[in-house]
Amino acid sequence: MTKHVVTDFWAGLSRSTPARIALGRAGSGLPTQQVLAFSMAHAQARDAVHTVFDSDGVEAAIRELGFDTHRVRSAAPDRMTYLRRPDYGRRLSDDSRSDLEAAGFGPVDLALVVADGLSSTAIHTQAPLMLAALKPWIIEAGWTTGPVIIAQQARVALGDEVGEVMKARAVLVLVGERPGLSSPDSMGLYLTYAPRVGRNDGERNCISNVRQEGLAHHLAAFKLVWLLREALTRGLTGVQLKDESDILLVDGMPPVPRLVKG
């Protein structure tokens, strides 16, 4: 089978990049093994987009961390509509909005929203780990959060409406990012000060690529807490708030919250 495959002598350079270099070739085409490896990666990314959000499982995992939870849906009734109509994914369904208003969770310092976004797979894996990393910081700072809001068929801006209803000083949205071939389970964190419907993306701070192989959860938590402290002090998020948390790192590692130090 390999007789007709030309191999590339520079395969050792693959250590320096996750890019698909030195694949070899069959004629001008990809070797069979590489075509199939690509297909598998694409299949996993597609599945990450279309896998039904396991809101029961995510809710159970989050409750196990000691958080209360509350579930909402966006105005997009299904995945097909969600993908075509980003505007629907940014707003609560009528039922979810009235439920949330009736619940009277606010006011809170920080509303926490877990949103499936474009990768349910990412949220299944990363959201509980992220909240676990964040919890000691929240306790240390004494921030009130209310229950974690678990949102289905949701985009980042849905957090604006949730935060507005909950009278939150800031909202944090944990959202499944658009999956790449090499990162089907990457999660993004979006922080918005004074959330209200109509905020634009320039008014948020984003920490992306949160996953085991990307930005580790404890580092993401540290950055997020730094940004949140600044946001609450300065009264803003977005392009005017630059992440300078790196200056507090010691040998590349963040300090540990007191609670964890025991």
Add this chain to the structure above:
Amino acid sequence: MTYRHDVRTRRWVFADLKELMAKATPPRSGDMLAGVAAGSAEENVAAKICLAEVPLKRFLTEALIPYETDEVTRLIIDTHDPVAFAPISHMTVGDFRNFLLSDAATPATLAMLAPGITPEMAAAVSKLMRNQDLILIAKKCPVVTKFRNTIGLPGTLAVRLQPNHPTDDPAGVAASILDGLLYGCGDAVIGLNPASDSLPVLSDLLKLLDGIIDRFEIPTQACVLTHVTTSIELIDRGVPIDLVFQSVAGTEAANASFGVNLAVLKEGMEAARSLKRGTIGNNVMYFETGQGSALSANAHHGVDQQTCEARAYAVCRPFEPLLVNTVVGFIGPEYLYDGKQIIRAGLEDHFCGKLMGLPLGCDVCYTNHAEADQDDMDTLLTLLAAAGLTYVMGIPGADDVMLNYQSTSFHDSLYIRDLLGLKRAPEFEVWLQRMNITGADGRVLNHDASHALLGMMPNLAA
């Protein structure tokens, strides 16, 4: 003015040229999202029938976006060349299609017409065309540009080597460059999308690319795709910059959302030209565009996304770019839903750009939430290459590990050369043979670890 067409007992009425253009557009999700698309298949065709009767002159008097409030409209009207337009000034949009397909429309004739064709005229006639029309006519519009090599000659297809890395690691970037060069790619540009926007990082990356091109005397150009104002700042600091990059769109408001206007683009062009780094030509700009960008910035003024895209080419035109790239499937399914819509949009963009005299390349690509896959990319690549596309992307294994989307690979460029006999930019072709990367027939040779190019790695990784 209003436009109407009767189908049996039903009268279809279109309030103005803007509505007529939008409703005549082949179906796509972005126009539906904007609420400007035809409501039925019959309305879509009725709009095309009406549009075919519209005189080309009308586009010079009925602006889709007001002259007073949009500098792109002012650019289009103020720089329109009436002498170039004269030979087609009596035609309707429907006549124009017939003319473009006829033997009278030779490459020389079309090149002379280009300054007389506004983006709205190009978009309008494209809406009446089948895919085969878009392919055949674009092929009659070669556009040649030069910096350190000659891009766009008939019978050639160039490749942008895109060596992106998630953390801009120099050794990782160099590894992808080596991979691409040994697969015979990189004549359009070695063009990196940086993950960082920090000036020291960008400066180091530019020096890395410049060092490779200089050391191996590669007849090509480098670009780190960052904001035009950042490039100007880097030029001021003495960093080696070949091409100045910028994303542009077809309305003043959409460009404002990118943080640019015509004046700052001119400043960028002049800064790059002041360095005189081109050896055989002075085309120093690299633009990227894509259907949906104006709507995404809520800056489309009710104009359909394909017409907005053609207007982006009008923005590029005065700056004599080396390369213009429609990043056709990157924006996502809310604008181009599936492979069929992406393929149609890619062909339209290439046609409109070439008809207007621009060196259109295409990032034949898709994201994982679109209903598309590599088979659709093979189809679009093949159609565009047949249409005389200026250049495509070359990305290791078609997987961009920084931007998280899929495009075309180094292997794909070898496929299309084998299939259609397409050559590289001639200066680059000569270099590849001198370096023993390709043989006399242009096909890639088998290499071993003694190859000279590997010399770039240890030094650069250090």
